[in-house]
Amino acid sequence: MQLGFAFRLYLQNLRANRNLNLLSIGIIAFAFLILGLFLLVAKNLDQVAEKWGEQIQLVVFLKADLPDKDRDQLEKKIRARPEVKAVAFISSERAYDRLKRMLQDRASVLAGLGKNPLPASFEVQLDKKYRNLPGIQAFAGKVGKLEGVEEVFFGQKWLKNFLALVRIFRVLIFAIGGLIFLASGFIIYNTVKLTVYSRREEIGIMKLVGATDAFLRIPFLLEGVTQAIAASIISIFLLWLSWALFRNFFAVPFQLFSQAGIGFLSPGQMLMLVGSAALLGILGSMVSFQEFLKV
Amino acid sequence: MIELYHVAKTYQRDITALSEINVKIKKGEFVYITGPSGAGKTTLLKLLFAAERPSSGQILIGGKNISKIRPREIPYLRRQLGVVFQDFKLINNWTVFQNVSFVLEILGFPRKDIRRRVLHTLKRVQLHQRIESFPQRLSGGEQQRVAIARALINEPKILLADEPTGNLDPDITQEIMRFFVEINDRGTTILFATHDRALISSYPKRVIALNRGALITDSEESSGGFDLGRK
Numbered sequence: 001m002q003l004g005f006a007f008r009l010y011l012q013n014l015r016a017n018r019n020l021n022l023l024s025i026g027i028i029a030f031a032f033l034i035l036g037l038f039l040l041v042a043k044n045l046d047q048v049a050e051k052w053g054e055q056i057q058l059v060v061f062l063k064a065d066l067p068d069k070d071r072d073q074l075e076k077k078i079r080a081r082p083e084v085k086a087v088a089f090i091s092s093e094r095a096y097d098r099l100k101r102m103l104q105d106r107a108s109v110l111a112g113l114g115k116n117p118l119p120a121s122f123e124v125q126l127d128k129k130y131r132n133l134p135g136i137q138a139f140a141g142k143v144g145k146l147e148g149v150e151e152v153f154f155g156q157k158w159l160k161n162f163l164a165l166v167r168i169f170r171v172l173i174f175a176i177g178g179l180i181f182l183a184s185g186f187i188i189y190n191t192v193k194l195t196v197y198s199r200r201e202e203i204g205i206m207k208l209v210g211a212t213d214a215f216l217r218i219p220f221l222l223e224g225v226t227q228a229i230a231a232s233i234i235s236i237f238l239l240w241l242s243w244a245l246f247r248n249f250f251a252v253p254f255q256l257f258s259q260a261g262i263g264f265l266s267p268g269q270m271l272m273l274v275g276s277a278a279l280l281g282i283l284g285s286m287v288s289f290q291e292f293l294k295v
Numbered sequence: 296m297i298e299l300y301h302v303a304k305t306y307q308r309d310i311t312a313l314s315e316i317n318v319k320i321k322k323g324e325f326v327y328i329t330g331p332s333g334a335g336k337t338t339l340l341k342l343l344f345a346a347e348r349p350s351s352g353q354i355l356i357g358g359k360n361i362s363k364i365r366p367r368e369i370p371y372l373r374r375q376l377g378v379v380f381q382d383f384k385l386i387n388n389w390t391v392f393q394n395v396s397f398v399l400e401i402l403g404f405p406r407k408d409i410r411r412r413v414l415h416t417l418k419r420v421q422l423h424q425r426i427e428s429f430p431q432r433l434s435g436g437e438q439q440r441v442a443i444a445r446a447l448i449n450e451p452k453i454l455l456a457d458e459p460t461g462n463l464d465p466d467i468t469q470e471i472m473r474f475f476v477e478i479n480d481r482g483t484t485i486l487f488a489t490h491d492r493a494l495i496s497s498y499p500k501r502v503i504a505l506n507r508g509a510l511i512t513d514s515e516e517s518s519g520g521f522d523l524g525r526k
Binding site: 002005016201202204205206207208209210211212213215 | 344371372373374378385400402445
């Protein structure tokens, strides 16, 4: 097949149909802007959920008057478990101080207690893999049976709700993201169809003198891919611009959030957006061209 | 060269475009296909360059049966034919050179050869001065000459022409007609569809007359001279 000629034809078409191409790129860029905006919001919400998830911890309360030696032994056993990411010892005095600080002005109520009633504890952070309800429950069950442990606490009810929320959120992201992706594909498909339609006569003439469908397809495929890639790059730039403006405008709350790991799309994610644009461009042009050839 | 046996073409069951056409055309012949509008002239030509398929019957071109040609073979059939239309079918945003050269580009000729051959062919139709012009800057006669150059560039053995002078003034018609006669003299088989009887009278050749899809006369088979298809 005459690839060189097909490529020249593609360049020639780009020049000759500049306005239509710009219009197509604009429309596709808009579709990708929406997709990118959604990705950005989804990514950051996920990041926040992730940060909150990291704060999930178990508190292992120790029996009163547990000798230091047994306590060290217990800490070693807990640390040795594969689920454990970090362990912190909170002595009963430290627990008392914390409570006092939390109560602030009303700390005087503690005075009525006389001696410190709070037990010493280990605060255990689990590895990400085990940070789900069954994982935490299993871990709590095992640690609860260890010598010197009074009780394991992990806010079961709250945790259940939180994890369910995160799960629903992720399913929603997939569903909405998929829909937007499909919609972008449809827009590209229709836009390429417009391009093909505007050149139906030219295609018909080339077929009359013996151009094969495979040959005719190449310039359109290239054009579809070019449009989609150009559009996705423009949409990423626009997205970044609006991100920068938004960040300036909401500077103060932003600082709060930045601790939760909020940020713009990573280079990998941007590349993925451009890559999926290219893929949609190929698919869109192939389908619309095929449809056209049948007519 | 071209043989049709019991060829029929119907659209949507009951609209008959052609029926029971039996024709043999020898190599190097010049044949008019004539008849009033709707007689089936265009359909007959379309069957020959496989824009349509016959509903029944067989069509042989150069010994190859094209009545059941596979879609992927159609481009290769068309590369052996030249086709000229009433409305020229030029690509308006391409120059004269591009309109003619792309036939050879598709066939993969080296660029140097392409330039030489296009110039040569445009000289033949006396358009080598307009090589960089766009079709819409040309007169109707010039546009048709570009289309003829495009049809001839690959030196086809068969040239099909569907009312090529239908949109042209009488003077220009004569001029275009002389090109066709000259092309025929060099050995190209020509099928020329027209309803212009004056044209047929001034360049008498074999005439196949159609009416409502049926072949009513073929001057070759009738006793003497040619018949213009009068009822």
